[in-house]
Amino acid sequence: MRWKFPKLPWPAIRLFIGVIAVVVAGVTYNTWWPPLSNWVDSTLMSHRSAPTEEEGHGDDADHAEPAPVARESLNLTAQAIKNLGLTSDYLRPIELSTYRRSITVPSVIVAKPGRSQVVVASPLNGVVTHVHAVTGQAVMPGELLMEVRLTYEELVDKQTEYLKTLSELEVENREIVRLEEATRSGAVSGKALLERRYAKEKLDAFLRAQREALRMHGLSDRQIEQIGNNARLLQELKVVVPDIDRHDHDVEEDRELRLSQVPVRPVAFAMPASQNAAPPATVPSGSHEHRPLVVEDLRVHKGQAVVAGDKLCSLSDYSELFIEGKAFENDIAAINEAVKRGWPIDAVFNNATGTEVVGGLKLAFVANAIDPSSRTLSVFVELPNEIIRDETTAQGQRYLDWKYRLGQRLELQIPVEQWENEIVVPVDAVVKDGADWFVFQQNGNRFDRIAVHVKHRDQNSAVIANDGSVYPGDVIALKSAHQMQMAVKNKSGGGADPHAGHNH
Incomplete structure (x- = not known):
């Protein structure tokens, strides 16, 4: 029996032929495309470069524009x-x-006044007994820096007088109770009881004054109550890392001197196993959570005597810095226009690996005075910093490396036209x-x-x-x-x- 091909409609035949043509063209692409591409480019160039008859033979032929450079x-x-x-x-x-x-302004990275550095001073007189931090170490708010044994006579005297007044008030209360029973029985006149009550009121007033005096020396209500309950003087000062982001003076723990025996996590050296303190967590730069501070200018050592107001060390926060640009006097109008329009500013760093451009920076403020010696205007731009190395040694000391450093030179590009x-x-x-x-x-x-x-x-x-x-x-x-x-x-x-x- 003879097998017959089915008859295909003409549209299907055309589709089949088109598919075959596309496949063949794809297979032979490297053969026909380069000559065709060169022919198209040469044709286009000949049309671009060939002058028209009017351009080449007109009356102004001597002034005709020169032919474009050949590709x-x-x-x-x-x-x-x-x-x-x-x-x-x-x-x-x-x-x-x-x-x-933009205009280019020479600049340098500077500290953020009031934010980049915190000075830790001794609030009272004493002798340093322990130094837990070392220079260059990263610490977190609330961690223990050093311990001081108090030798501040006035504070010791105030605590002693407070304990003495408490003892006298306790005796007076017992005597009033005895006289009340005797007065009810008629053995003692009511005049003696009244005198004792007046004496108690005087002691209560004296005790309130002593409490206020202890508060003036930096003790909190909790610490004052602790003196009365334990009948012991507070004699050890614990200097801890302050929190520069918290300003809630109504919180008692933020106001009090660390004079009690509440455990505080040290910041350096191996910690006793009994404390079981967890290592500090790494906080991203720019976060509003607790940010690490770097110990700098550590001025005390174990056994050193300090007086109230002496600088113990300084702590630096490098998470947010300023770029100070020095613009010329005639650039003031352009800078004011950039401030008015809110245009972002670029910082250009030149280093061994090439040029790094940090864009989208915000202009913080412009100085209101021109430097009389250099005749330049200071422009301050906010620079968020970031940690590039975070390591903790076997002794528990944590060290950080920040990407941008104080004194680093760069250039600011301030836009003046868009x-x-x-x-x-x-x-x-x-x-x-x-x-x-x-x-x-x-x-x-x-x-x-x-x-x-x-x-x-x-x-x-x-x-x-x-x-x-x-x-x-x-x-x-x-x-x-x-x-x-x-x-x-x-x-x-x-x-x-x-x-x-x-x-x-």
């Missing part, structure tokens, strides 16, 4: 593209963006050759050198005119334009100028 191409191997650093981050389509023209919908590329994406500026547009492994008009250029960016030389969506090399320009010159046989595209 040159550079074929690169995959290895050469990698050597130039043209990764996917530097081979991206052009996009229209907003460009802010341009909308511009082609903005890194400055390394353009190269200058004589009067022309060029970029390199990617077409596979081939990079075409295209002349462009650079409207503005600074240390980091270049603004290219959107005049049809390149279009949004075109992929260009965003770096290494100078090296590619030298390769083009070497290819054409001309000597390469090592300073081409660089202004000194």
